[in-house]
Amino acid sequence: MVKLFINGYGNIGKRLASAVFMDNEIELVGIAKYTLDEKIQEALDNDYKVYVPENKIGQFKDKGFPIAGTIDEACNKSDLIIDAAKEGGGFENKVKFYEPLQKPAIFQGGEDRNGRYSVAEMIHNSRVNYEKASGKKYVIQGSCNVSGMGRLMQPLIERFGNQIKRFDVTLIRRWADLEDSKEVKDSIEWDKNPHHQEDVKDFIPDANLFVDALKVPSRMMHVHQMIIRFDNKAPSKDTLLELFRDEFGVALFSSAKGTADVRKRAIELGYPHGDTHMVHIHQEVLRVQDDVAKITYSDDQTGMVIPENYLLVQSMCFKRARSDAIKRADRIFQMTRRKKELEEVFK
């Protein structure tokens, strides 16, 4: 039994909590709350123990919430912490809690891999370097965009290797998640220096990869356009689709109208949090011309990284073989069933 604490209860933290709660080999010590808001009651209703910063205990208790203890106490009780702080908050938590208590931790994709505020020695992508995370103390789970790129690039590299000259990926990123209350500005913004390029190169160092990122006023999902340039003629469309047909966490659609179509269908089908956990290749716009193939796919930003974090726990703590870990993940996240259902809906 691994005792796990989730430090943060936002869009990612709440998804992680509901997933690990279903695993009988993981004991969820609890979740952290920093702000007095309605999400505390939501966590208590889900039977999660709630831990808060020491200097806020009085404030939370005065409002009548049964608080289980401080963040420090929760970390102390745990074998592993999944840090789900808002972007950039992980470094402070590492210095304040995880290092002094000598506790291993998983960080999210909004944290730095390099430089002064680096939190970990590697970025995990379950399709590429699952085994490397085994027994490690601090690991970043790649962000949704980074996880999605790795999920498609690795099979392409394994199959076509040196025949691939370069990858150019344009990330069309959603502005906010459906649950976020922040304003969605009527603007398209560009990123001067997208972190995703270096993040992917952390686990695929030889990739000749160039990434641009645009943020658009939508809440539904990301869309990526991946252009793969080959030395000679690009493989046929059928060959490319065949390569991804049985990939875990990759679905092939033909008739979705857009990201809202996919998200709304996932919600209608009753998937927890409306997540598909997958990237969805849109076959009708997969184009091959001369030496170039262009793959357009949507990437379920909030859902993608939850099975990835779960798999990372399987590697770091349980040191389980990847094939077993994937089976366990599939039982919890039902990804094979969802893939089948959604491929039928969007055939």
Ligand SMILES: NC(=O)c1ccc[n+]([C@@H]2O[C@H](COP(=O)([O-])OP(=O)(O)OC[C@H]3O[C@@H](n4cnc5c(N)ncnc54)[C@H](OP(=O)(O)O)[C@@H]3O)[C@@H](O)[C@H]2O)c1
């Ligand atoms: N959203 C996505 O689609 C997505 C996808 C992949 C990766 N990520 C990454 O996952 C991380 C979390 O993103 P999110 O979307 O879940 O953010 P979020 O919804 O804004 O939630 C952030 C959480 O951090 C908590 N918090 C505040 N101070 C904290 C501290 N010192 N330590 C720990 N937690 C603290 C907040 O708690 P209170 O509410 O109590 O203040 C809040 O619950 C980021 O690194 C992000 O880049 C996000």
